[in-house]
Amino acid sequence: MDNIAGTKSSLTWAVHLSVVALVALWLFPTVGLLVSSFRTSDQIATSGWWKAMFPSEQNLTLRANAPETQNEVDGLYVIEGNLFEEGKDAVISVWGISSREIDSFTAGDTAELRRGGTVTVQADGSYRMQNPVPFEGNRGARIFVTATTPPEFTLDNYRTVLISGDATDNLSKAFFNTLTVTIPATVIPILIAAFAAYALAWMDFPGRALLIAFVVALLVVPLQLALIPLLRLHLGIGIGKGYIGVWLAHTGFGLPLAIYLLRNYMVGLPRDIIENARVDGATEFQIFTKIILPLSFPALASFAIFQFLWTWNDLLVSLVFLIDATGETTVMTKQIVELLGTRGGNWEILATSAFVSISVPLLVFFAMQKYLVRGLLAGSVK
DSSP states (O other): OTTSTTOOOTTHHHHHHHHHHHHHHHHHHHHHHHHHHTSOHHHHHHSOGGGTTSOEEEEEEEEOOOGGGOEEETTEEEEEEESSOTTOOOEEEEEESBTTBTTSEETTOEEEOTTSSEEEEOTTSEEEEEESSOOOSSSOOEEEEEEEEOOOOOSHHHHHHHHOSOTTTOOHHHHHHHHHHHHHHHHHHHHHHHHHHHHHHHOOOTTHHHHHHHHHHHTTSOHHHHHHHHHHHHHHHTOTTSHHHHHHHHHHHHHHHHHHHHHHHHHTSOHHHHHHHHHTTOOHHHHIIIIIHHHTHHHHHHHHHHHHHHHHTOOHHHHHHOOOSSSTTOOHHHHHHHHHHHOTTOHHHHHHHHHHHHHHHHHHHHHHHHHHHHHHTTTTOO
């Protein structure tokens, strides 16, 4: 009965579950990256992103005020303050004055300092240090606490990544460098492939079948196989250390798929339209620009999505063809790799940088997704 027209297959539920599972596999890491980009380093280190909305227990290393802030009260030298920043509603459960014994005391207890004097820490982070003789030193005493902190979200990570003056953290220049690479590397192959696809689809000339077979064969050539020969060619003609070289490299690597995809789509267009245009006296260029290109927009948009995503997320081609020792042409993927090397412990910076990097591809994909399936199915149905 499942094959009768108008009835639902018994496997419908399995298809729905599979779609939900695929969406969840893609969505959860992205949401986790977004949530982590707004969290502090302490929160990321102590709890997963799925616990971001709940209080978490953290081990913190805090520092009391410097000795220069001490006051003399009733014959004792006193330093008072709060270990937490203003407005942070944390509750201390245990604390200590040594990194080896961070849970030696509970909130409200008094401990003897190694350099003399005592310190009392309350649950809200307020403390009082007192000593019969003046405190000495340039820095305040370290106090190790275990505290339950409320959920906290901050925009400081994005300020650091986007507008920080530190070149190692700032992604704004790398962001525009990536756009400088990606936009021409997406437009150039589309322009070339559109002309080539039209010729292979609707123009008769000797060797057309061989050219189509050659384009299909190029689809299986590994990118890595052509890197070194192409780099030597670029260096030989003087374009191996700038944007022109990486534009041409992406164009060469993207052309086979672009020609194949567009040619399959153009072949499926109604032949009567082209023949009628020729009868009316239209040239091949007029047919291409006024008829074929408007009708081929879904295929063009589909390839544009793929090419944009590939070039935006590319690291290998940029490392090979965009040689730069000064950092003036560093793209985002390379900048994030450098952050992994120099700031491997700052997960909040890495999470923010990664989400900034994927935000543009996400916007492009969702804005043009309706053309993606239509372009992928080009030429599959007659």
